[in-house]
Amino acid sequence: MSYCVNCGVQLDRTARRCPLCNTPILNPKETVDTTSPTPYPKEKGQVDQVKHTDLAILLFSVLGSTSAACGLINFFVVDKSSWSLYIIGVCFMLWVFFIPAVLSTKLPIYVFLLLDGIAVAVYCFLISLNTPSRVWFLELAVPITATITLLVIIFAFLIRNVHASILSGAIYLFTEIGILTVSLECFIRSFLHMEFAMTWSAIVLICCVCIDIVLITIITRSRLREAVRRRMHI
């Protein structure tokens, strides 16, 4: 029985090199067994990739059957409320979210992000069908969903077309968090019929601006930027 002189791993009699560290094996007392079968296959096995259309059909059948089953149970068995709309809405959202993964279309990513936003809005609408009033849907859900969708699309555009690095990505992110927070307070105050004023959102906005100033200082000073990159491994 041989052992690797470099890493000490126990070696098979048929091995010519250590399978762990690739050190050549040379044992004068035990020659390499060339007749016995090797413990590992010599050729790499490959598993066929799943076709996108098959994956799409599987996903559609799973989500479609779940939606249909819940709809039928809701209609025939438990018909006190339209609870199945929640599950049908989730299945619809998942289907829209996974479209880019299962279908190899050449549409730009912005179209898919827009569709994701519309799917979330549709889900909120289905929930609103079960609530006594739909005002919250029109005055909160729609503007918040539209704002988040727009900010995500802008973020994707900036990363893909303007400048893509961890530091610049952080600047875009904190700027958008500030804008989103102020927008949220505006929508909530409008929904509650309150006068416009920035209270809690101002705190978040000021913090985001301070972080942005620090990040912009780092990114515009080349020596500082390199020092940060070396220390943070980015």
Ligand SMILES: [Zn+2]
């Ligand atoms: Zn070894």
